[in-house]
Amino acid sequence: MFSSKLEFKGAVIGTLLGDSSIVKYPESRVHHLQITHCMEQEEYMLEKKKILEHLTEVRFYRDQPNGKDGKYRCCRLVTRSHPFYDSLRDHFYHEGRKTVDEHVLKCMSPLGLALLYMDDGTLSHQGNFGIPMIATNNFNKVENEIISRMLQKRFGLQWRLNATVSNYKGIKKQIFNLRLRLSDREKFFEMIKEFVPDCMKYKISCDKDKEAKERVSIICKVCHEEINKWPQQITKDNEFTCGPCHHKLTRNNKGTQKEISEDVLCSA
Secondary structure (H helix, E strand, O other): OOOOHHHHHHHHHHHHHOOEEEEOOOOOOOOEEEEEEEHHHHHHHHHHHHHHOOOOOEEEEEEEEEOHHHOEEEEEEEEOOOHHHHHHHHHHEEOOEEOOOHHHHOOOOHHHHHHHHHHHEEEEEEOOEEEEEEOOOOOOHHHHHHHHHHHHHHHOOOEEEEEEEEEEOOEEEEEEEEEEOHHHHHHHHHHHHHHOOHHHHHHHOOOOOOOOOOOEEEEOOOOOOEEEEOHHHOOOOOOOOOHHHHHHHHOOOOOOHHHOOHHHHOOO
């Protein structure tokens, strides 16, 4: 499967940024890698097993208890201990917390990127477009910026930093994730599609897209100029204000839009 250790390392880096963790047994001197997924992703886990077996034997456990009181069922992968995982842990963990290492990210491969996206990614339908996003909220802002920068250097894909506020148990905290630039979506899907098993195909399917193939014409309600827009940019009442008129309206500090006459708006 891999022609070099570097290719294998690139794959493991991707899943380590996602759902994998590096741990060791109390009686062991070296670390191993372990992964947990829900039972619905068993096919995906078996693909990961094939990848990890390039280095060591991998044990697969299906239908295991997970969550509080074992309420949910999952499948697990556990590799054998190996010094390779010791080396990766030195780069990826700081004071027991998983972080990122710019030097190691230079080794990221297309397979590694595919694993990261399948682990923590989603095709988020914002408006009428399916936009790939990766939930990197376990990393802080600086770490997300490093990941974004290295993915652009390695693959020419622009993942933009997206900040949201989490309210967990009454504690508000700013968290970050990565959102792919829409114009890079097809390039990204083409890069990773050969690595995506059937059970994960929904993450690269754009069947729900409602994007139009052609623009339509609409008249600005203020200056009456004809503008070409995508259908999803037009409101249900078919009213539209062009960019220049909209900015003039919003720059008015004295009152509402009704206080500005059409003659004043379109005189500039």
